[in-house]
Amino acid sequence: MRVLLPLLLGAALTAPATLASAQPAAPPPAVVADPPANAAHPAQLLQVRYPTGGVEVPARLFLAAGEGPHPTVLLLHGFPGTELNLDLARAIQRAGWNVMAIHYRGVWGAPGQFSFGHTIEDTRAALAWLRAPANSSRVDASRLVVLGHSMGGFDTVMVGDEPVAGFVVISAADFASWVSDADTPAQRAELAAELAEDASFSNAPPKALVDEIYANAKARTWDWRGHAAKMAGRPVLTISSDDGNGPADQAAADAVRAAGGPAPTQVKFTTDHSYNDHRVALQTTVVDWLLSTFPDPRG
Numbered sequence: 001m002r003v004l005l006p007l008l009l010g011a012a013l014t015a016p017a018t019l020a021s022a023q024p025a026a027p028p029p030a031v032v033a034d035p036p037a038n039a040a041h042p043a044q045l046l047q048v049r050y051p052t053g054g055v056e057v058p059a060r061l062f063l064a065a066g067e068g069p070h071p072t073v074l075l076l077h078g079f080p081g082t083e084l085n086l087d088l089a090r091a092i093q094r095a096g097w098n099v100m101a102i103h104y105r106g107v108w109g110a111p112g113q114f115s116f117g118h119t120i121e122d123t124r125a126a127l128a129w130l131r132a133p134a135n136s137s138r139v140d141a142s143r144l145v146v147l148g149h150s151m152g153g154f155d156t157v158m159v160g161d162e163p164v165a166g167f168v169v170i171s172a173a174d175f176a177s178w179v180s181d182a183d184t185p186a187q188r189a190e191l192a193a194e195l196a197e198d199a200s201f202s203n204a205p206p207k208a209l210v211d212e213i214y215a216n217a218k219a220r221t222w223d224w225r226g227h228a229a230k231m232a233g234r235p236v237l238t239i240s241s242d243d244g245n246g247p248a249d250q251a252a253a254d255a256v257r258a259a260g261g262p263a264p265t266q267v268k269f270t271t272d273h274s275y276n277d278h279r280v281a282l283q284t285t286v287v288d289w290l291l292s293t294f295p296d297p298r299g
Contacts, residue, residue, distance in 0.1 A: 027284045028291070030095035038065040043093060049162060050102065052125035053118060055111040059126065062089050062099040070295055071143035071165075072098040074126055078150025078173070079116075080107050080201035083274040085149055091283040095291060098139060102126045107202040114202035116151070116175060123148075123155045127162055133274055143294055147286070148172070150245070150273065158222065158254055160230035165294060167231050168286060170239045171273055174224045174248035176217040183214060228252035232259035235293045238266050241283060243273035265289060 029035070035043075043065040049056035064070045073092050077084050089099040104122045106114025117237045123146070131141045144164040148156035153172025160167070171189065178191065191213070192206040216222045228251065238253050240246040246268070253264040267285050271278040 025284065025288065027280055028095070028287050030287050031091045031280060033094075035065060035094055041065060041067045048129075050099075050126050052122045052131040053105055053112050055105060057103055057105055057110050057112065057122060059100055059102040060086075060089070062093040062101070064093050064096045064098050066096065068098075068134060068138045069140040070096060070098045070138065070289075072130055073145045073147050073168075073290070074123070074130065074140045075099050075101040076119075076123060076146070076152025076155050077101070077103075077242065077271060078140070078152050080198045082201075083149065087279055088283055088286060089148075091287050092290065095287045096296065097290060100126060100130060107205060114204040116154070116209065117216070118154050119151060122156045123288045124162065125158050127159070127164065138211060145290065145294070153245075153248075154222075157224065157228050157231070160227050164234065166208040166235040166237075168237045168239070168289070169252055170282075171241055171243050171245045172238075172248045172252060173245060174222075174251070175213045176220075176222045176224060177248065179214050188214065204243035224248065224251055225258075228255035230258035232256050235262065236264035237286070237289045237293075238264055239282065240266070240268045241273060241275060241278075243269045245273070275294045 018150070044063040046061040046063065048059050048061045050059055075085060075089055081188065084101065086101060089101050092099050104111045104114060104119045105112030106118070112118070127144065127146070129135070130139050130144060138250065142165065145166045145168060146156045146159060146162070146164055147168035147170070148154070149170040150173050153169045154175060156167050156169050156173060179187070188210050192210045195206045195209055199209060231252075236253065236256050238249040239247040249266070253266055256264050269278045269281060275282045
């Protein structure tokens with residue numbers, strides 16, 4: 001995934017102010033240890049498909065142990081999905097939450113046509129699948145959290161109007177900011193070349209993706225601050241690294257504050273786009289935030 005010019009912004013886990021890089025607390029048990037087995041209601045990993053755009057797209061459903069329904073995270077990967085964050089899914093599952101980790105149309109062999117706009121539609125379709133009455137015994141629809149990394153962070157912001165309980169935005173990609181008003185064939189060709197390798201894992205030509213970005217930037221249909229403002233009224237966690245996507249994460253947090261908050265929790269790690277040397281820190285941050293923000297009403 002292409003990244004932007006870096007911006008240093010940091011924040012402690014417990015405060016939204018811009019501070020030094022976060023130093024999370026010791027990992028919670030869900031990050032470092034397996035829970036006791038539950039023979040009556042064991043943890044499970046299911047292969048599922050959700051309908052979107054006239055096709056059935058594969059997803060992984062991590063079911064937490066214990067009698068349901070459980071709070072659930074919709075996990076959205078980036079473009080094309082080299083980093084799936086499935087270690088994060090497992091930590092969240094051990095913490096007592098379900099996780100639905102989806103693919104999108106037209107990527108990694110999934111049916112349908114890939115486009116950035118379609119990933120927004122796929123995200124909404126996956127949320128509808130989770131809310132379906134058939135899943136009510138497993139999914140607590142009142143405690144759905146959307147969590148996205150990179151392009152998945154873009155999708156998370158774009159569905160800020162969804163009636164979910166909260167949002168986690170990790171190194172989000174603001175596609176509209178990738179282009180300038182000076183639209184030239186050379187600029188489009190350069191961006192297409194940058195996207196070519198990632199696009200090769202989808203069925204979308206790089207040129208089509210570039211044209212889509214320019215069209216939506218000009219139409220302001222992907223207005224970053226406008227969509228992010230719709231997340232207001234719910235808890236939001238933003239996590240950034242040194243990958244250059246910090247400005248998008250900060251802009252999303254600022255838009256939520258300007259729309260009335262509550263003030264997002266902001267965390268910054270000194271690491272790369274995939275958080276390669278901060279995987280435990282990433283899991284710790286997310287699991288701690290979920291458990292403290294959405295305590296189990298059953299005690």
